[in-house]
Amino acid sequence: MATEKLYRPCVGIALFNHQGKVFVGERIDTPGAWQMPQGGIDDGEDFEIAALRELKEEIGTDKASILRIHDQKIKYDLPDDLRQQLWSGKYAGQEQIWVAMRFEGQDSDICLDADDHPEFSNWQWVNLEKTVDLIVPFKRHTYKILMTAFKDITG
Secondary structure, eight states, X not given: OOOOOOEEEEEEEEEEOTTSOEXXXXXXXXXXXXXXXXXXXXXXXXXXXXXXXXXXXXXXXXXXXXXXXXXXXXXXXXXXXXXXXXXXXXXXXXXXXXXXXXXXXXXXXXXXXXXXXXXXXXXXXXXXGGHHHHSOGXXXXXXXXXXXXXXXXXX
8 A cells, every 4th residue: 555645844935026036045055056935834833924934044034025825735756865864754845835925125134144054055036937947956846836826926
């Protein structure tokens, strides 16, 4: 009998600035790989609270407001080598709730080393469609879905 795969509950944030571009950070552990902020949802935590917490941890600010919540959870599988490294191999990948948010701060509010465990070494604002080319291959399907879901969000 096949065992059902477990997916880690996660929230992802498409953070749009007032010019309609999205925030991406270059991962410290994977130079050259850029992604939008994301992270696990703690037991009993509301995903909207988790989204703001993850922003604060990853980019040093939670100055953002919700524009839209994607209506479907998106799953992705981790490559085998990463699956064993992360979360003691418990999860096959992540199941994400994606939230489009408007950044309400200034670029100077962004501080990548505000948390004790920074995830990003660099950051930039890019057009949403460019994110697919910047992300690791196993997350590209997710970002293609987001390009369609959030394509109408502008500055």
